[in-house]
Amino acid sequence: MTDSGTIRLALVDDHKMLLGALTEWIRGAASDIQLVAAVTTFPELLAHPGFPVDVVLLDVDLKDNTPVSLRLAQLKQTGVSTVLMSSYTEPNIVREALASGALGYVPKSEDVSMIVNAIRAAHRGEAYISAELDLAINSGDVGGSPKLSAQERRVMALYGGGEPVKTVAYELGISEETAKSYLKRIREKYRVAGFDVGTKVALRKRAIQDGILLQTD
Template sequence: MTLLERKESDGLTSAPDAPSTASTTIRIAIADAHRLLVEGLVAILGQPGTGIDVVATAPDWDGLLGHPNHPAEVVVLDHDLDDALTGPARVRELVAAGAHVVVLGRRPDPAAIHAVLRAGALGFVPKTDASETLLQSIRSAAAGELWLDPSLQAMLDAYDVSGDPGLGDRERRALLLYASGRTLRDVAEAMGTTEETVKSYIKRARRKYRAIGIDLGTRALLRRHAAREGWIPGD
């Protein structure tokens, strides 16, 4: 079963209806904290002949939501914006606002990709991929169609979805931040909550991983798993 077939059969969040074909120009927004990356994307995507008009850029979530051109037809969204929300939570909010979403990620983590696709994203593009991959994904998303690079599709099709521990958005976010080396206090501040609540998120996440046979009971085991899954850079 392909990922698209799995998405349909599993009852994943539907994307909004395909946009009107009255205009051939795709209006997009880019949300990413890395200024050089955004400037490069604007230069590439805005070239004559691409059929794309970059109408908004933002370094963070609040900047995107507060932009006068929000929601754009397609939002190119950094998966790892540094705030209290997770990638799937952002995707759901953008879809509810009427945008199509293409997610950019540092590394192709199968569990994270499945999570954003379930939330309604129509594409995922690793930041190591070529610009043509992003262009194809944007054009497909604007038509209301899911598209993934064939090599990424093959990787996801080989991934055992049953091995997903089923973390909630806040549990995943707390675990990722803690795995990156932050203290409990730092994680609590980033998520806008208390240290005790963060401890609870991490404890529940570890218990869910233990239920599928993965021990993340120590900081060392957690960091090793995080590096292997691409959540953080490897040593």
């Protein structure tokens, strides 16, 4: 890990145009992320003088016939967290990637802010996938409420119970920015599932209906 909160990042993608665009986007979007390497092959990454880094943003479909699970295992051995990116969003591919040790999975069509959030989450050791992908891989609950992580449920319970964001952050030992990020993600998951929890009142009502918050009055 680096000091001063800087995340050392490496990009691996065999599409040079996308690699160049990602390099510019990330440099312009996040002052806490230091781009150490942007390479087109996995061997280039391993041989790079700046390796190991904190987080690797890795294209799932590098054309070198090496299983992604093997790359993930190699990176894990060196203490590197990995976020996978791909044009594939099929649930089985995402599930397999996460089961193999990836901490994040983002479609290449995602907004750069989502990719930055995934990199930050991986640096903290937390899993991150977009709300749409999360809904797709947990689609056994189609027509019902979205599946929330344990931390998302805690945030929803505290905030829905009337606590301000600052108190939610304090209670859970996270930053205010992280608490806001959780709330945004919770609302997005519900939006994708067809529920509007845009207001605090609506979110509280939904939390009670879903058993996350007990009706106390």
